[in-house]
Amino acid sequence: MPWWIKLAQQLSDPEAFSQKKETTPGYIANTAVIDETNGPVIIGDNTRICHGAVLEGPLCIGRDCLVGNNAFIRAGSMLGDRVRIGFSTEVKASIIENNATIGPQCFIADSIVCRSVYMGAMVRTSNHRLDGKNVHVFHEGVLVDSGREKLGCFIGEGASLGVQVIILPGRIVASGTQLAPRIIVERNLPAGQYRLHQELLGIVYPEGKS
Numbered sequence: 001m002p003w004w005i006k007l008a009q010q011l012s013d014p015e016a017f018s019q020k021k022e023t024t025p026g027y028i029a030n031t032a033v034i035d036e037t038n039g040p041v042i043i044g045d046n047t048r049i050c051h052g053a054v055l056e057g058p059l060c061i062g063r064d065c066l067v068g069n070n071a072f073i074r075a076g077s078m079l080g081d082r083v084r085i086g087f088s089t090e091v092k093a094s095i096i097e098n099n100a101t102i103g104p105q106c107f108i109a110d111s112i113v114c115r116s117v118y119m120g121a122m123v124r125t126s127n128h129r130l131d132g133k134n135v136h137v138f139h140e141g142v143l144v145d146s147g148r149e150k151l152g153c154f155i156g157e158g159a160s161l162g163v164q165v166i167i168l169p170g171r172i173v174a175s176g177t178q179l180a181p182r183i184i185v186e187r188n189l190p191a192g193q194y195r196l197h198q199e200l201l202g203i204v205y206p207e208g209k210s
Helices: 003-011
Strands: 033-035 041-043 054-056 059-061 077-079 090-092 107-109 136-139 142-145
Touching: 003 077, 041 054, 054 059, 077 090
Parallel strands: 033 054, 041 059, 059 077, 090 107
Antiparallel strands: 136 142
16 A cells, blocks of 8 residues: 555544543643644553643554653644654654654654654655645656645654755655755655765865964
């Protein structure tokens, strides 16, 4: 099944969000906002919700998770067990699988983040084309219309993304891939290690001058 269809099916399953489970969260800060206006917010055992975090239902968070200060987890998201969400990160309509770590000030939207993925600070998933057309995705070597105006990315199991990596709509980061800081993922890449080649150009001042 194509990953973007799996995303839509899992997040539209009423059973995933319809019933509140009897759990014992580890800690919910008194300044956290739990908004169940449009659906329940399910928080697993021993999960910590820090100051200023906003959780918007319907939403399901697994056990032993950490949602950092001022994080915003928007409606329709599913977080597995032992997921860590950093300070001021926003997650929208995404599936975050077990043991994933998402650093501070990230934006993860309409995406699947597989098990044991690590993201450094300020990783961003783009989920919308500037021309407003549907996002197209390569599937089995063919470019196909996803049927979605908003679609993020698929990040495979165990991938590691450095600070300020940006992923364009509909792209796939292969399992086990390592992306060094500030890479822009414009196309699907084979699994591997990638880094930017940096060339510094400058003037070296004589000693005592600046």
